[in-house]
Amino acid sequence: NAGVTQTPKFRVLKTGQSMTLLCAQDMNHEYMYWYRQDPGMGLRLIHYSVGEGTTAKGEVPDGYNVSRLKKQNFLLGLESAAPSQTSVYFCASSYSATGLAKNIQYFGAGTRLSVL
């Protein structure tokens, strides 16, 4: 049981290049999330999805796009990378997003992205 898998683990981009980060979960979770983690700022929510075919903006969505074509996959795209997008990106999933215990989130190992 792999849980949440993120690919790639590391990537270096030049300013203006594009890329897609892939997140896959095998727990049949409805909800999936993309966060970025920067020093001293904790985790900030970029986009999230409440089910297949749906996406919504989080706290810091600018410069990113997402898609959830299949329940198990959540893709994060950077169309034109900027140095400010240098960060560690984490994907997470949860069974539900209610206030009950089932909103515990399970995280991937992260993708370290540098934009030069």
Added chain:
Amino acid sequence: SQQGEEDPQALSIQEGENATMNCSYKTSINNLQWYRQNSGRGLVHLILIRSNEREKHSGRLRVTLDTSKKSSSLLITASRAADTASYFCATWPATASKLTFGTGTRLQVTL
């Protein structure tokens, strides 16, 4: 946006000692969760406490919640070197549908 704020930002203790970290938040919540992050890894869920609970235990972990003060504490008893990590509180606001994470406490446990 609402955010949990952990205190202290960093904590260094010796193995066998207890470690206490605190979290304060701003608005009413449904639940509060604590996560651990080892260096270079993703977050791992430790414990969840609901808004109608005051204390919860899990192994060497003890979490308290004071909704009147909008604060929570995480106590790790008899710490081990393997407890070295960053610890984050995350709040689930009563009027929102997303977890909000704090900036974390970095715990260093030395032999």
